[in-house]
Amino acid sequence: MSSITKKAPPQADPSASGGLSPSKSINLKGEVCPYTFVKTKLALEEMSVGEVLEVIVDHEPAVENVPRSIQNEGQKVLAVEKLNDTGGTTTWRLVIKKEKD
């Protein structure tokens, strides 16, 4: 988990990171690998180069796997942030910019 940036404080304003506001957001809470990546990839395929996708996950391995896999496909990970704990479940927010069609 050392490669993960945990820069967001609890209650962070989701639009703060990456300096770009996402044009699309998908909620993948409850999804596990590899579907977290599969659904992220499918969402990006529908978007244009330059657009930003926000992905919310609560499956911890996805926090490493999705950014790694999506970078392998030539996309850019702008931010990985831990969001506030709600009722014992931790969620993360991944911000990905589509660089390649």
Added chain:
Amino acid sequence: MDFSEEQIKRYSRHIILPEVGGRGQKKLLQSSVFLVGAGGLGCPAAYYLAAAGVGKLGIADGDDVDHSNLQRQILHSTKDVGYPKALSAKATLEALNPDVEVIPFMHRLNSENIMDIIKDYDVILDGSDNFPTRYLVNDACVLLKKPLSHGSIFRFEGQVTTILPGEGPCYRCLFETPPPPGMVPSCQEAGVLGVLPGVIGVIQATEVVKLLLGKGQLLKGQLLLYNAFTMEFKKVKIRRNPQCPVCGENPTIKELVDYQEFCQVHF
């Protein structure tokens, strides 16, 4: 189209591949393949094409399932004996993947019907077991400029090539005319190792999937030879024959030929 939750799971291992993705998977779902024969080669090929989500599969076979088929023709079961192979194939494939529409043809293909039957399919996969059909399918594909996967098997050996009419050699560039009767052992004498057509049919399906996706290298101008006994693969280069009677510079075959069956036993 959007994928259903079930489709996302079913095709996830394709979608993950950078060379396929959701877009490639949608291409497969919108593609059609015509399989000549639901036998040793057609069964494994069709099984994987259906699993891959190729949206439409036409399958021609005029025979009924026999106990002697079950050693290698994996779409058919003991309960299907006596039932038309094309229908048995349809039932197995649609049970595997409801996204696939299977269109069975129970008539033998001939010079009169083949063009009309195959003209709307993207790719043709020949898994026939006899020379008249093989030449008929080759000539029809050349005349229609349809990509064709050729496969054939004999005892422990098999061969595969991918024919792209106009771009590479066709089957007649390789073997101009069918061998004379008597040159080839009769059907009853031949025998085949049951797993052999599995390997060859699945290589054919691999070629077809790449063709539909427009990705990877194909066996164009190459004949892949497989010997199951010695476990050796060999590739030989094959060239277009400028004098080829069907795809050469001055073709003499402008309409389809029905060669006579040399073996009266149909498998």
